[in-house]
Amino acid sequence: EVQLLESGGGLVQPGGSLRLSCAASGLTFRNYALTWARQAPGKGLEWVSTISYSGDNTHYADSVKGRFTISRDDSKNTLYLQMNSLRAEDTAVYYCAKRQWPDPFDYWGQGALVTVSS
């Protein structure tokens, strides 16, 4: 059974940093592209970032470009999102998901809450 488990969320002050992790099991991790998406309170889903199966290609939403970095460690079956210069508008539940081209993001984790507040 595929499982994606996000961790690392919490309360952080504006301007601070946080690193989210997404631990995967039940799949051949290196075969999948991985993504982060988020949902701010009372808002819809927003795509944040995607990394290719090889790790060679990364993409970011304009709202996080230059502040967030996506990475993966295939030896640990883990996806990361390093979030720097956090703003109040980054407050959201962050989800990780997998895809195998050309299919869509077909399996999602339960999410991790990040709150940016002083």
Added chain:
Amino acid sequence: EIVLTQSPGTLSLSPGERATLSCRASQSVNSNYLAWYQHKPGQAPRLLIYGASSRATGIPDRFSGSGSGTDFTLTISRLEPEDFAVFYCQHYGSAPYTFGQGTKLEIK
């Protein structure tokens, strides 16, 4: 960047009724790389439809997708109580993989 606009914002229906949700793209979606998700509070998003019209594994056949180019539709033929949620369309052909703003399907 492809902008997806969903309508209506909220749809109020009763169990047993038919639901029709719309997703319009600002430019043509290549190869129909258009997906629909169902999202309930506190849960992970659930993939319903991919390739505009193919049901994902385990999705009941009361869910169907149609459309091409810039206009797409999700239809739920007979609403069950567990179907009420927020539904999103997303294009996944090339980044940025934008979502529509969502349609909330609520019990009337």
